[in-house]
Amino acid sequence: MNHADSPFSENITPNWEGFLRCIRREETPERVYFIELLLDEEIKQAVASRFGLVGDVDRTDPFYLQKREIRVKRFLGYDYVRCGLDEIGMPFDWVSATDTADLKRTGGREYVDEHKGPITTWDEFEAYPWPDPEALPSNNLQWYQENLPENMCVVAHSGFAHFAEFLSGLMGYETLCYALFDQRDLVAAISRRLVEVSEAVVRRILQFDRVKIIWGSDDMGFRSGTLISPDDLREFVLPGHKLIAEISHAAGRPYLLHSCGKLDTIMDDLLDDVGIDGIHSFEDTIKAVEETKERYGDRIAVLGGIDVDFLCRSGEEDIRRRVRSTLERCQSGGGYCLGTGNSVANYIPLDNYLTMLDEGRCFRKQGLGAGD
Numbered sequence: 001m002n003h004a005d006s007p008f009s010e011n012i013t014p015n016w017e018g019f020l021r022c023i024r025r026e027e028t029p030e031r032v033y034f035i036e037l038l039l040d041e042e043i044k045q046a047v048a049s050r051f052g053l054v055g056d057v058d059r060t061d062p063f064y065l066q067k068r069e070i071r072v073k074r075f076l077g078y079d080y081v082r083c084g085l086d087e088i089g090m091p092f093d094w095v096s097a098t099d100t101a102d103l104k105r106t107g108g109r110e111y112v113d114e115h116k117g118p119i120t121t122w123d124e125f126e127a128y129p130w131p132d133p134e135a136l137p138s139n140n141l142q143w144y145q146e147n148l149p150e151n152m153c154v155v156a157h158s159g160f161a162h163f164a165e166f167l168s169g170l171m172g173y174e175t176l177c178y179a180l181f182d183q184r185d186l187v188a189a190i191s192r193r194l195v196e197v198s199e200a201v202v203r204r205i206l207q208f209d210r211v212k213i214i215w216g217s218d219d220m221g222f223r224s225g226t227l228i229s230p231d232d233l234r235e236f237v238l239p240g241h242k243l244i245a246e247i248s249h250a251a252g253r254p255y256l257l258h259s260c261g262k263l264d265t266i267m268d269d270l271l272d273d274v275g276i277d278g279i280h281s282f283e284d285t286i287k288a289v290e291e292t293k294e295r296y297g298d299r300i301a302v303l304g305g306i307d308v309d310f311l312c313r314s315g316e317e318d319i320r321r322r323v324r325s326t327l328e329r330c331q332s333g334g335g336y337c338l339g340t341g342n343s344v345a346n347y348i349p350l351d352n353y354l355t356m357l358d359e360g361r362c363f364r365k366q367g368l369g370a371g372d
Contacts, residue, residue, distance in 0.1 A: 005051060007354045010361035012077040016153035019079040020212055023254055023278060023301045025335035031364040032327060034078050034357060035303050035337035037157070037217060037258050037280060042103035042346035043353070044072050050350075051075060063143050070148065077357055080155045080213070083144055085201055086137040088159035091129065092169045093117055101347035117172040120179075122186060128170075130193060133200035138208075145208050153212040156205045160198040161216030163240040164227065164259075167191060173227070180232055191236040195243060202244055206251045214248040214255050215280075216241060221261015223286055230265040238266070238274055245275045254278065256303065260342065262286050271299055280304050282341040289341070293330045302330065304339035311340060311352050319352055323359040331363070 012031065022029045048054050053071040057064055069081050093113040099105040119125050136159075144154050162169075168176050170190055179187050205211055218241070220226055226233060245255040254277035257270065261281075270276050278301030282289040289305025296302065305326060311319065323338065330336035338360040344353055 006075075007351075008077070008358050008361055010358075010364070012361060014074060014079045014149065014151040016079045016151060016212060019153070019337075020254075022334045022337060023213065023256070025297075025301060025333060027334050028332050029334055032331065032360040033337045034076070034360060035280070035339045036078075037215075037304075037343045038082065039072075039344040040103075040105075040346040042101070042105060043344050043348075043350065044068065046103055046350050047072050047076065063147075066140060066143055066147075070152070074149070074152070077361060079151070080153045081144060081148065082155050082157045082215075083140050084156055084158040084160065084205060085133075086140050088136065088197075088201070089129075089131050090166070090170075091118060093172070099346075101345075103346040103350070105346060112169040112172075114168075114173040116175055117168075117170045119170045119186075119190060120172070120175050125186060125189060131197060133197055133204060136201070136204075138204065141205065141208050141211070145210050148210055154208065154210045155213045155215050156202070156211045157215040157217060160201040160205075161241060161244050161257075162218050163191065163194050163198070163237045164218045164220045164233065166194050167236065168227070177228070180228060187236055191240070195240040198240060198244060199247065202247055206247070206253070212253060214244065214253050215258065216244055216255065217258040219258075219260040219281075220266070221259065221263050223262060223283070225262050226265060227261065230269075233266055234269060238269055241270075241276070242274045245277075249275065254301075256280060256301070267296075271296070276300060278303050278335075280339075283307060284310065284341075290326060290329045293336060297330070297333065297335050301335040301337070303337050305330075305341050306339065306356055307341045308343075308345065308348065311348050311356065314352065316352075316355050319355045320359045323356055324363065327360065327363045 018029060019033045021027060022033045048068055053075055054068045057067050073081055094110045095113050096108045096110045099108045119128055167190055171179060202214060220233060220237065241257065248255040256278040257276045258280040280303040282305040284307040289302055293302040306322060310322065
């Protein structure tokens, strides 16, 4: 895809097979591959608008967003689109705050209420409108199955494997902490139901052969440790991830995990018991991606890692220098894809994000190829 006003000095042709080989650590890739958990809607709108990517697409088309997604991702240099079932439909209690980003979100940012969620008692558990995974629509996946360009794939994400996040969201984080002492049977029941839903969702997703990677997302930590004890994670959270990893592996797909926070106390569990194939979410104040690659890069893929705060505050030359340094330490042997430490939030300056991608495109000019 060529655009006269492109911010990129090197072209990229999508290659999902090379992307998958990189994730699997089969070789040092001939170019840098990119990965993101998500791009905020405001970022995608801004990219599409600035570079004229969808001017010829009818906005009333029921699959306008899917068509825009393909064009935006191809333009930026990604080899995949992210998709799951259309809507899981699990209600939470939300609070909102004013969005102060330049690419401001209409209606503000929403957060799950940390004090009290919709399930705090057995009666509320029984009354909760648990979804029927077999009845959930898959229109978006079906459309990508039939219309996604052959050199791109689907990375399945959203609606499954949020075991820690949904425990916290359904009970409220404060309520969950109390319940781990005085209502452990209720915590266990919620955990079992979440596993049942996730298993059914993933099995449905795996019916689509354009899906090549399963990506679970489940924030389990904060800056200095896990949000609940490692033992509680082992009892109520990690078994669900292990099951999803086993299902993914049985279908020939790698299982990636996004989880924010300091996870040192459960890292061996994630590698030896759960069996993840890649880890994502890095923050410089917790652990740099380069350290993780050097310690675990012979066992799993290490993904992203350009700190979001750094991207927000830094100038072009510092960003380019940081990207080059990261790639010099992480690219060899495969198992590394360039991206932010978390996601492309709407408060990251768009030009800074594009600079990160451009420097990644340029890195292949240094002669780092499959034979190195």
